[in-house]
Amino acid sequence: MFKPVSAFLLAFGLCGSMVANANEAEPAAAPDQAAFAQKLQACGACHGEKGDKPLAPDYPILAGQHADYIAAALRHYRDGRRTHPIMVAQVKALQLTEDDINGLGEYFAKQQSPLATMHR
Numbered sequence: 001m002f003k004p005v006s007a008f009l010l011a012f013g014l015c016g017s018m019v020a021n022a023n024e025a026e027p028a029a030a031p032d033q034a035a036f037a038q039k040l041q042a043c044g045a046c047h048g049e050k051g052d053k054p055l056a057p058d059y060p061i062l063a064g065q066h067a068d069y070i071a072a073a074l075r076h077y078r079d080g081r082r083t084h085p086i087m088v089a090q091v092k093a094l095q096l097t098e099d100d101i102n103g104l105g106e107y108f109a110k111q112q113s114p115l116a117t118m119h120r
């Protein structure tokens with residue numbers, strides 16, 4: 001189990017630096033949006049493109065989760081208040097900004113979710 005995870009980290013670590021390079025070489029209209037799309041794509045590899053189809057049963061569903069919960073979790077990984085080797089590495093490699101964190105929370109919160117609460 002641990003070996004494939006390390007391969008993931010390596011692959012996404014490399015992705016992260018490619019994103020940064022692509023940004024420098026791209027003075028085009030909306031570099032922030034392009035960078036955001038790349039970061040979003042990285043999340044999809046493990047959580048599903050819309051956050052509703054996690055790669056493994058113990059990977060959380062993000063679709064339909066509250067935006068502020070998602071953003072808080074990402075800040076906690078970034079700030080060391082929540083420790084999980086995979087997610088801490090993701091947040092670092094992708095160099096998530098405050099705007100990214102808020103945008104990712106909003107994106108996944110809006111997606112249709114297999115999760116439900118008693119009140120829905």
Ligand code: HEC
Pocket residue numbers: 008009012039040042043044045046047058059060062069070071073074082083084086087090094104
């Ligand atoms: C390599 C696989 C992988 C990638 C890529 C990944 N995640 Fe995760 N994510 C996980 C795992 C595993 C957990 C469970 C960690 C834990 O228990 O703290 C998790 C947990 C989370 C949580 C906490 C969910 C909760 O219910 O508390 C959030 C939010 C999250 N990820 C968002 C993201 C976002 C946004 C991205 C893209 C920037 C991303 N993840 C990329 C594997 C991944």
